Amino acid sequence: MPAADAAIDALRERIPSSPILTDPDVTEGYRRDFAKDPDAGRPLAVVRATSTADVQEVMCWASENAIAVIPRGAGSGLSGGATAVTGGIVLTTELMQDIEVDPVTRTAVVQPGLLNAEVKKAVAEHGLWYPPDPSSFEICSIGGNAATNAGGLCCVKYGVTTDYILGMEVVLADGKAVRLGGPRLKDSAGFSLTKLFVGSEGTLGIITEVIIRLIPKQAPASTVVGTFPTVADSTQAILDITRVMRPAMLEFMDRASIRAVEDVKRMGLDVDAHGMLIAQSDSPGADCSREVEFMAEAFRNNNAADVFTTDDPEEGEAFAAARRFAIPAVERKGTLLLEDVGVPLPALPQLIERIEEIAAERDVLIAVIAHAGDGNTHPLIVHDPNDAEETARANLAFGEIMDFAISLGGTITGEHGVGRLKKNWLPSQVGEDVMDLTRRIKSALDPQNLLNPGAMF
């Protein structure tokens, strides 16, 4: 492709300080995110942008040459939002990692490549806290968090990424960089464009900076853990808790997840239980122990065995870590198709029950973990990609779970985004009229369809 080569050479001249990778052995590592999309293409190049100005140059160049640009954060996405396309380039913001914390306004200006954990650490030095905590917080970037409106474990009380993004700088399809919002807690001037770009998965622009809202550091959390003889008992305990109080965490693991974690970690988890709940309260003072005792009582009222409470944050964190470890633990049993369906809370028991049936019907292992307090579940569908027949069954289960979540008034994705893996289900969730609205906005902002083509639509 000499024309393409010439175009890449021209790009090199325009952005001398941003590395451009073209060696196929190197670009191979940028073809897929954690969704391991089997349909990933081969990019012309990978641009490791080092500045907003260079991202602007890339988009000007892409517009002139009609070349698709796949924006990429840390590549930890789970829906194929950063899958490379043949003939396009991948633009990663992984090298852009500055952060400036302003403790007086309790905000920080952050470049997109900084990892979520690094953001948390930098603001903690000022006694501040950035709540959103995807399980992947040690390896996912704040830019990717903003692009997917990422969630996490504490969102049940503290909200999701969009609740903490006050403003951003974003490079549009035509190469213009605009500043949206700012370090102001209140701003009703014009459309809420910041909020529109959060969760737009790189299809409307490339986020080159975010302004995040911070809150005073979290009080030490107390934890309650319990195992249940049936899934129904554990989901009833969830409802008994959430109708009265807001836990700082309320996580569910089913038997397959418990066993997968216990296989590796040897924590002494009850491998005969059908459900485990891990809940936390971070309310201050006496309220904390009152809330933990209330939750422990809700566990016991629903037949929990081994109800364990602790006010030692490290001991509590060990259980949260076990829950976060569930995905890698289950992954040892095979390749995962990772679901992210959510439903209104009262429908949670129905959803988990139906997932068990689908696993049986399709004869695949499905381990279920859930941010149970907000109705967001992660069924992990295990399969061997070299077994075409099993893979086909896993894919059927993947679709059936989304179909069922939609039928319950739920969502196909609570926090991972639509990407390429779930886009065929988006119309049946939101309806054709909303798809039309979505396409009109996309066309208005990216008429050449240069930005992340194939994702979401």
Next chain:
Amino acid sequence: MPAADAAIDALRERIPSSPILTDPDVTEGYRRDFAKDPDAGRPLAVVRATSTADVQEVMCWASENAIAVIPRGAGSGLSGGATAVTGGIVLTTELMQDIEVDPVTRTAVVQPGLLNAEVKKAVAEHGLWYPPDPSSFEICSIGGNAATNAGGLCCVKYGVTTDYILGMEVVLADGKAVRLGGPRLKDSAGFSLTKLFVGSEGTLGIITEVIIRLIPKQAPASTVVGTFPTVADSTQAILDITRVMRPAMLEFMDRASIRAVEDVKRMGLDVDAHGMLIAQSDSPGADCSREVEFMAEAFRNNNAADVFTTDDPEEGEAFAAARRFAIPAVERKGTLLLEDVGVPLPALPQLIERIEEIAAERDVLIAVIAHAGDGNTHPLIVHDPNDAEETARANLAFGEIMDFAISLGGTITGEHGVGRLKKNWLPSQVGEDVMDLTRRIKSALDPQNLLNPGAMF
């Protein structure tokens, strides 16, 4: 206008169950919102919609006849967002007042005409709380709150309207009704269209239902009040507090506001003080008294006299009510041009100082109240509309305050919206590129410019 009359007659036949008012004596009451826009036009009719289906019919009819539609909630807006235009109609949702509370998912489905206070009351019956609390909460509607992304006093801790809107039903320019979002705490499926419509001031669609997020009822608040010898002392106290903790309320009144309230209420406020702060903590248990004592200490450290604390919620509410009463109290001195500028917190002292200078330079009374904890101020510019010269000076001050807020990295509107009164300043706040982006979205969704033409743009 026989053609217009015929069109209205045709509309009557299409929506027999929604009253259509055409008597000029009656429609007069719908020509302006609380901004009292002097340029208000004379509408062909006022439609009091009673259902989503009728709003759809109205928009189909408006599209066919190219007639502008001014959406209107309770008419309590302060930026002229609901000013009528000649040749158009006003569509008010004031008759749509249903609410359905779901205590298990802690959400409510609400029609737009229900007043904010009525929403609070309905959910309180289930032990729940809808936080956003504009000072006008007893007379403003939830639909208008959503359309302007309204704020209030508790937003410093609890966030603004957009943080509580999980979904909505909205009628588009072409008459289609779409459902966005839903009763799910997490949803990353597709663009965040719900958030785009919040704060779009009726220029993109007509909100016919909102799904709001509720939280458990607020703990009883303790209050601390203090008066300061200088504005600078009070703003320093604000910064000393917000850098450490999150009060549940942190309100400022300047001397002119204190005096205006005292004139009417006779509460014994110190009319020689140059600033008064009213702060609250609603943290549970011992944390509440600890926070109140911390704030009282910050007051004293900044030369406050008469620092008064109370854990009696009713006594505290009397001070909050005094603060909310400041606007009507100042209004007794003349007609108000009501500002809503916000700045990053450290710039608050500069802003208030400059407002005092502008008042002196332009020889108009400007009383300043502020949601000080989030940097959002309401300078109230008093003038006599029958005095053309004074009105001109007031208008100059109005613009100069916005210009100065913009120069400090602030916003022209923290919570009231742009409407018609502030639209000339929007481009200088957000820049031409963002205006272009905004116009592209507006054109994509409302190509005929039927929805609230003249507002925001």
